[in-house]
Amino acid sequence: MIEINDVQKAYGDAIVVKGVSLALPKGGITSIIGPNGAGKSTLLSMISRLLPMDRGRVLVDGLDVTTTKSDVLAKRLSILRQDNHMTARLTVRDLVAFGRYPYSHDRPTVEDRAHVEKALGFLDLEPLADRFLDELSGGQRQRAFVAMVLCQDTDYALFDEPLNNLDMRHASAMMRLLRRAADEFGKTVVLVLHDINFASCYSDHIVAMRAGEVAFQGTPEAVMRKEVLTGIFETEIDIHDIEDRRIAVFY
Amino acid sequence: MSLDVSAPRKPPSARTILLILGALTLLVMIGFMTIGANGRWDFVLPFRGAKLAAIVLVAYAVAVSTILFQTVTNNRILTPSIMGFDALYILIQTVMVFVLGANRVLVIDPRWLFLGEVVVMVVFSGILYRWIFAGERRSLHLLLLVGVVFGILFRSITSFLQRIIDPNEFLVLQDRMFASFNSADANLLAVSAVLIGLASLAGWRILHTLDVLALGRDTAINLGVDHRRTVSIILVIVAVLVSVSTALVGPVTFFGLLVASLAYQLIPSHQHRLILPAAVCLAILCVVGGQLVLERVFGFNSALSIIIEFVGGLVFLTLLLRGATR
Structure with missing residues (x-):
């Protein structure tokens, strides 16, 4: 389990992550969604010790990421950033x-x-x-x-927008692959995703962030609702059930 | 580091290239010692030997420091000299003469003086450059600008101090400030060799992390490298190496860039244990070979550093224009 405890990060006066506390369950796929500038990538970078936090702490299976030696963590947790x-x-x-x-x-x-x-x-x-x-x-x-x-x-694999640059075929292949990593090998996968429909179809747990805070979290069924998503993204979003999948339409 | 699993494919070619480079270097060194020697061997050999030793030390220091620096900063354009490392060293030398006075500086054993300068250099560059490089990745253009500004600042303070210094003391300083592979300070050879040896030992122990560092900060941390600590160690090594080369022959701005670029071009591998020796060989080839051709064949004197800087400067411009600056 990844325990995030009152984690905060500011660049100058702008607070990008505001005292976030969160528990990411072990196993399965957790997706972090939210509009641009919600602090998703910053949070992921702090969980994976790429970015020092101003306040709070993160425990990965009980190991504090700030104090645990980097080479010990490298066998527990991996991170892939965008560029x-x-x-x-x-x-x-x-x-x-x-x-x-x-x-x-x-x-x-x-x-x-x-x-x-x-x-x-x-x-x-x-x-x-x-x-x-x-x-x-x-x-x-x-x-x-x-x-x-x-x-x-590693037991935990964190990806910051792994679908970047991928076409439809490879994007869904990538998500199926991460699904397999979670189901067959028992990995815990944490993703920052922009496409909420991929998050809806492949995750076990979705965390929605907005303005540096966790706005909502829960199962895809709980998060993929018109009133929830419209509030988070500040844009009209309709939800349709298509073959047991909840698909958001916002075009 | 040999995380290379494709053993049958690449390494032979890289190794062969390295072997050829090594052989060429050896040949040139022998040529330097023997060609045109029309005097007594017991004079010629030690005389040229000292010169050769100085050149080899400087070549080694410049090549290794440049590549380490480029790996740490994850780019192939910035070098310690472009970032003002050697200007800082000269500033330290000037301040020492200014504060202590040339008489006292001349009295102190040059080796102790040199060691003192190296220590000050390591401390200052450590603080300054760690602050710039150990944190988040910064834009290359910003770094280039910082380097240029630092360089100008250090040089300006140096020339300001030199202007208000006693003319006699200025002569002492001036003597040390022009790059010349001919007038390397023989007194410092032994101390330099020891310093380079120590720096190399420290570098040897983290040789395998260098390949990982070259993947960029984030990936290196992900793979378990203690980034801040490793970068600090490498910057100290770079500071020592730059001090040695600057103390021996003076500042050479583009020489490191020239040999590092050539080494990356020639060696089809990412492994530092192949790239580093190649760069050292190339550096020795450049200076010893250049000296050999200029001195013995054309009969010129001390124009070599100008030619090397000219070619190196062209390489720098080409790299910038080709947009390798991302």
């Missing part, structure tokens, strides 16, 4: 292999190699495995980074 700029020239396989770094540093074992191949296979990356990252499209790169995070094989 991953790097200067090094790497192939896809090189990048995915870095996912094993927390375990074996510079001495990959046979087991590590098996993990790498499995992660490559999981994301359909075998044909691209020996291509350099800078030769790939945005979506292919995105999948390579997700493969690295899966290869890290």
Whole structure:
């Protein structure tokens, strides 16, 4: 379980996350949704120790993320942010292999190699495995980074907008894959999502944020309601039930 | 670091390139020691040996410091000298002469003076650059600007102090401030070698984290690297290396950029254990080979640093214009 306790972050005078307290259950997929500037990404960055918090604390399975050693956390929790700029020239396989770094540093074992191949296979990356990252499209790169995070094989995997740059086919494939990671391997997946319909169809739990605070949380059925979403996004949203799925229409 | 699982494909080529570079470097060094030696060997060898040792130390310091710095800052344009590291070192030297007076500075054993300067340098650059680089990722253009401003600030304070200093003391200073691979300070060779050795030892222990750092701050933290601590260690190493090279031959602005860019181009790998030695070899090749050609073949003197800076400056402009600045 990830326990978030009165966490706050301000940039200058602007408070982007206002004393958020939240418990993210272990197992399953939790999606964080909300309008731009709601503090979703900032919260995710603080949970994953990428960003220091001004106040409060975050416990991952009882480990305080600010005080626990980074290499210990790296075996428990992984994070993928939106833009991953790097200067090094790497192939896809090189990048995915870095996912094993927390375990074996510079001495990959046979087991590590098996993990790498499995992660490559999981994301359909075998044909691209020996291509350099800078030769790939945005979506292919995105999948390579997700493969690295899966290869890290942590109990908790956090993704900041993993569907960025992905076309429809790959976006739904990505969500199915995360679903599998949660169902078959018992991973806890936490996502920041922009598309609320993906959140509705694939999550177990949805947290809706607005103006730095948690506005609403619950099951997709509870969150995907006209009055809830309209309040959060400040725009007219209709909800339709299509084949057991709640779909928001806002065009 | 060898997280590389595709063993049969890439490394041979990178290793071969490195081997060729190494062999070339060795050849050039032998050539430097022997070509055109028309005197007694027991004079020529130690004389040229000291020169060669100085060049090798400087080449090593510049190449390694540049690549470490670029890995930490996750870009391939900024170098310690562009960020004003060597200007800071010269400022420290000037302040020392200004405060202590040239007489006293000349009396102090130059090795102790040098060590003192290195310590001050490490402390100051540590505070200054850690503040800039250890936190959130900043835009490259901002960093470039900060570097330019710092460089100008340090140089201006230096020249201001030099203007109000006693002319005799100024001569002492001036002597130390022009880049010349010919007049490297032989007194400092041993101390420099020790300092470089210590810095390399510290670097050796975190060699495998360098490859991870090159993935960017967020990814490195995700993979369990203690980013702040590692960056601080590397910046200290860089400060020591820059002090050594500046003390030995004076400031060289674009030399590091030149050899680092060449090394990235030549070595088809992300692994620092391949890139670093390649850059060192290239740096030695540039200076020793350049010196050999200019001195022995054309009979020029001390124009080498100008040529290297010229070519390095062109590389810098090309990189900027090609938009590698993201």
